[in-house]
Amino acid sequence: MATSSLPLLSLFLFVTLLHTTSGTTSTGSGACATTPDTGSTLRIIHAFGPCSPLRPAVPFPSWADFLTDQTERDTTRLLFLNSLASTGTGKSFVPVASGKQLLQIPNYIVRGRLGTPAQNLLLAFDTSNDAAWIPCNGCTGCPGGSPWFNPATSTSYHPVPCGSYQCNQVPSPTCYPRAKSCSFNFSYTASSFEAGLGQDSLSLASDTVSSYTFGCLQKVVGNSIPPQGLLGLGRGPLSFLTQTKAIYGSTFSYCLPSFKSLNFSGTLRLGTNGQPKRIKTTPLLMNPHRSSLYYVNMTGIKVGRRTVAIPPSSLAFDPVTGAGTVIDSGTMFTQLVRPAYEAMRDEFRRQVKAPVTSLGGFDTCYNGPVTIPAITLLFDGMQVTLPEDNVIIHSTYGTLSCLAMAAAPEGMNAVLNVIANMQQQNHRILFDVPNSRVGFARELCT
Numbered sequence: 001m002a003t004s005s006l007p008l009l010s011l012f013l014f015v016t017l018l019h020t021t022s023g024t025t026s027t028g029s030g031a032c033a034t035t036p037d038t039g040s041t042l043r044i045i046h047a048f049g050p051c052s053p054l055r056p057a058v059p060f061p062s063w064a065d066f067l068t069d070q071t072e073r074d075t076t077r078l079l080f081l082n083s084l085a086s087t088g089t090g091k092s093f094v095p096v097a098s099g100k101q102l103l104q105i106p107n108y109i110v111r112g113r114l115g116t117p118a119q120n121l122l123l124a125f126d127t128s129n130d131a132a133w134i135p136c137n138g139c140t141g142c143p144g145g146s147p148w149f150n151p152a153t154s155t156s157y158h159p160v161p162c163g164s165y166q167c168n169q170v171p172s173p174t175c176y177p178r179a180k181s182c183s184f185n186f187s188y189t190a191s192s193f194e195a196g197l198g199q200d201s202l203s204l205a206s207d208t209v210s211s212y213t214f215g216c217l218q219k220v221v222g223n224s225i226p227p228q229g230l231l232g233l234g235r236g237p238l239s240f241l242t243q244t245k246a247i248y249g250s251t252f253s254y255c256l257p258s259f260k261s262l263n264f265s266g267t268l269r270l271g272t273n274g275q276p277k278r279i280k281t282t283p284l285l286m287n288p289h290r291s292s293l294y295y296v297n298m299t300g301i302k303v304g305r306r307t308v309a310i311p312p313s314s315l316a317f318d319p320v321t322g323a324g325t326v327i328d329s330g331t332m333f334t335q336l337v338r339p340a341y342e343a344m345r346d347e348f349r350r351q352v353k354a355p356v357t358s359l360g361g362f363d364t365c366y367n368g369p370v371t372i373p374a375i376t377l378l379f380d381g382m383q384v385t386l387p388e389d390n391v392i393i394h395s396t397y398g399t400l401s402c403l404a405m406a407a408a409p410e411g412m413n414a415v416l417n418v419i420a421n422m423q424q425q426n427h428r429i430l431f432d433v434p435n436s437r438v439g440f441a442r443e444l445c446t
Helices: 063-086 338-352
Strands: 041-046 108-112 117-122 132-140 173-174 182-188 191-203 209-222 251-255 266-270 280-283 298-303 325-327 333-335 356-358 362-367 377-381 383-385 392-393 400-403 405-406 416-420 425-433 439-442
Touching: 280 383, 298 338, 333 338, 338 362, 338 405, 356 400, 383 439
Parallel strands: 132 209, 325 416, 333 405
Antiparallel strands: 041 108, 041 266, 108 117, 108 191, 173 182, 182 191, 191 209, 251 266, 251 425, 280 439, 298 377, 333 416, 356 362, 362 400, 377 383, 392 400, 425 439
16 A cells, blocks of 8 residues: 655644635625624635635636645645744745745635725635735835735734844844835845835724734745735734734634535634633644744644554654644644554544545545544543544545545654644634644634
8 A cells, every 4th residue: 555645734723814806705696795704704715716806817627636736735834833833033034945835825815904994805814824014006026916905005014123022033134224214124035035024903703903013025036925915813922912912812713614515604702702702722832932922832742532552752843853743724634643543544534444545635535425434532631532534635536535644754853743734624713822832623614
């Protein structure tokens, strides 16, 4: 039985700032009409969904082509997460891999407004990142594909001055004598950019964040910078979570809909109000070298009623090496370090008892109907049993089904187990930073 690796799909919790001209999307019928955002709750849609304004202009020829495209994008996401886990730079900005868009097209988006008068945005969110930058009007070399934010037309926009606290948090800050405002440069392999640090009013649902700090892209060299802006829900000094601590108390939750969902049916809930009172939780662990990653202690995996024999070292949390398990919204398919994945996969195959085939990076696929055993993720203080829709991905016509998890790609020194967004779909995932806990509760939002 040949095995092949499956890089994870890019789906971050960066809130990617992308202009849109309307609060709703349309496919030519009323099916895409959506409920407006209210209070501190924002509606979520999958970026590849039928009603998404970010869906590809040319549809993929087949289901297999779509999966191949997504798994190819995901390779850089794995490199990114493992680099975060194993380095201790403390910087909140994202390295970009050579020749590839590290961030790619966001997978889950919400709506927002920036500036006065407000300029409408679509926002993609990423739990594993702190970055906040926006392509701004007049940017040289910024990728096309969407309008850019125009600070000149916003009466509430102002540049961040040199020597300020915010200026000291960005990489390689510089100050030009005439401008007297903070700028910064950042480069990674084949790409680099220059940005001015600015502040403006960011509105989400019924809330407004005044003096929100972000990088306003001015010049890009290379082809690795994504066309959208970025905003992260990590815990770094310039992350959205840190900047809004007084408003939302470093607490949020989300329910991610399936990519088949027609409209903004999921929700991102900011703050302590409206969060579930009865929810299974596990302690949130802290890696001092990379505080943005949401580590939890996964102690084992059950397939059916059998607990899989996984080497303890494959699951152990180690802040020095960055090893352990993280909850991440920016990858699509759960990745396990190879010994853990192979042990789980082999037990899954044993219980299914059907001929195995493969498709692209998926190494455990079946033709025709099969009985799928439950997969339960075991954490300190809670167990999460995944429904079949969170375990298996089906072909368009339902004739082929594949286990939607994978091992790290061959040749990658991966140390992280990543619980990804497909396994999180149709669950309420709570991030309660003040009480150091992460929670899971079943909630249908597709």
